[in-house]
Amino acid sequence: MxxxxxxxxxxxxxxxLPWQxxxxxxxxxxxRRGxxxxxxLRFFRQNRIEENNLRSYSRFMKKENCLIIDPIFSLKSYNGLECKELSAKIYDDVFQYLEFAINKYEAKFxxxxxxxxxKILLERFQDIRAGILPQDENNQLEKLLDGII
Incomplete structure (x- = not known):
């Protein structure tokens, strides 16, 4: 892979969708409450991040009573990793950011x-990291990133 x-x-x-x-x-x-x-989750080339001054953020939208978590990850930090290392790094990076954002805004709810x-999110990430979930044949990202990573 x-x-x-x-x-x-x-x-x-x-x-x-069934998991969600x-x-x-x-x-x-x-x-009814939204x-x-x-x-x-956004993954960009490093030069895109720098050129467009892209930043990760998490923000509580009071009007909508909704927490928006929008981390940006540089594809450069995943370049050259084998599949298992890559999966583990993505898991760690994404889960750590979500944990940080959720803990920061938990009191708002x-x-x-x-x-x-x-707990459910952690279980899902562990299943993803272990590779036990089915893999769809989705070539969208592969076509988009062809030659980048």
Whole structure:
């Protein structure tokens, strides 16, 4: 599996709709109150990050009662890693950022079960890192990153 497929694997398994629906049921999501957390994962070439002054951020949107977590990762830091190393590094980087952001804003929510959410998220990341989830044949990222990593 090449590097772009490893990134696809991580992102696809976090975006998997049945898992997200099961997560929603476990934490008691109320559709009328809107989303509580929006997570975006962005991977860019280092020169793009510098040219466009891109920054990771997490922000609580009071009006929407929603935490937006939007980390940016440099593809350069994943270059040259073997699949298992790459998967572990992505896992560590993404999970550490999410842990930081969630802990920082947890007090903003009075009706969200962060411990349950975090436990389920940790389990999913461990499954992703272990490579036990199915792999879709998704070549979108591979085509986009052809020749970059």
């Amino acid at each position: 090449n590097n772009s497929k490893v990134i696809d694997y991580v992102v696809d398994n976090l975006n998997e 629906e099961a997560l929603v049921k476990k934490i008691g999501y109320d559709k 989303r509580k957390i929006k997570i975006y 009075d009706d969200f079960d962060f411990p349950s959410f975090f």
